[in-house]
Amino acid sequence: MTTAAMTAKMREGRGFIAALDQSGGSTPKALRQYGIAETAWSDEAGMFDLMHAMRARIMTSPAFTGEKVIGAILFEQTMDRTVDGTPTARFLWEKRGVVPFLKIDKGLEAEADGVQLMKPIAGLDALLARAVAAGIFGTKERSVINAANARGIEAAVAQQFALGRQVIAAGLMPILEPEVTISIPDKAAAESLLRDAILAELDRLPADQQVMLKLSLPSVDNFYLPLVDHPRVLRVVALSGGHARDAANAILARNRGVIASFSRALTEGLNAQQSDAEFNAMLGQAIEGIWAASVAG
Template sequence: MSQAEQRQKLREGQGFIAALDQSGGSTPKALRLYGVEESEYASDAEMFDLIHAMRARIAQAPAFTGDKVLGAILFEMTMDREIGGKPAPDFLWQERGVVPFLKVDKGLADSTDGVKLMKPMPDLDVLLARGAKAGIFGTKMRSVIDAANPAGIDAVVAQQFEVGRQIIGHGLVPIIEPEVTISIHDKAEAEDILRAAILAQLDALPEDHEVMLKLTLPEADNLYEALVNHPRVLRVVALSGGYSREEANARLARNTGVIASFSRALTEGLSARQSDAEFNATIAKSIDDIHAASVAG
């Protein structure tokens, strides 16, 4: 598996990154949206079997290929399982031409200064070593910004880049995700503060360090243009953040050089009760729409 090939695909490819990384806390909601109620499973093990079946069904859909899906973010348990008879990362890259990423954060800490930092990750080095051995290209980790608080936003960005440097040390590319909550009244102000904080951290990175950024779709179109063009940034991707797929796609298309990395908006309309033909047609339409918005800018 050539990391150089994967890097080139991500840098130059015309497509988006699928987020298939719902974790323990968000899995019941993801399954409910997929038409599987909590009464249909009796344990966490059964729950994770069901969500893996959903992810495997998406990954094996005919439209889920590297032509339009550049990469996919996996939950740790997905990395350790098989899809189509192969380890999930190998299936994605070898069979689909999709670059595999791994979600590495352990969730959010309690709110401080209008933000939620990431919880400590004491076993991160072990996980990164496992990921690198399994053929993972990069990682993703999420913090949340709930207010235009400079101290809080600086803390979020500093933590993200500190852990990012640890990830780069394992030969992986970190996706840094400081999500701005879409419903806050000072979203535009928070985004201005965030942009400045990220630029300062990027400018301080050594020349041989490279990151990706996953950001909430901004209020001001092309706000993140300087990040898209920064020499330390492999790619800027956008999260759907609670916007409908239609709204997320419309906002995305107005931001040049930014591509999608949608989770809920990707799986919108999918159901466990659909026939394979219905399921495959629905995911193909999602992929086509998100791809079109990603390449529009």
């Protein structure tokens, strides 16, 4: 796998990133939405087997190719498994032309100063080394902003960039994700503080380093253009954040240079009981809509 080819695909690719990285806490809900009840498994291993089967079904679908899906974010267990007999990251890049990323955060701390910082990531250096060996291109790390609190937002952004520098040092591309909760009353004010804090950190990065950013869809269209256009930013992607797919697509289409990195909005409507033809048609429809919104700007 060539990092240069993956970097070029991320910089120039017309498409979006599929977020297939539900972890232990969010997996039961994702499986319920897929039509699999919690009675279908007896332990965590069985739950993750079912989740991997769902992800593999998505990744092997004829609709899931690098023509419109330029990247995919994986859960650690997904990286460690195979798809059609090929290690997952290699399958994505070699068989589908999709750039593989790895979710590395281990959940959130309790809220303080209006934000939830990331918990410490034990064994991070070893995990990053495993990711490089597996053919992973980059990482994703999420924290959450629940209020327009300058102290909290600055702390969240500082933590994201500190982790990002560690990821870069390991030879990987970090996707920094300080998510603003879309339902908070002061969302626009929080986004203003967030943009300023990110710009300050970007300006401190060395000229030969870049990061990617994963942000909530903004309250004001094109609010994140200064980040899209910043030379230290490879790509800005957006999470759906709880919006239904059509609503998320409509907002995304109005934001120049921002592409999707949707999770629940991507799998909306998929069901374990669907025939392959029905499943592939539904997934194809979802991919088409998210792709169109991603390239609209």
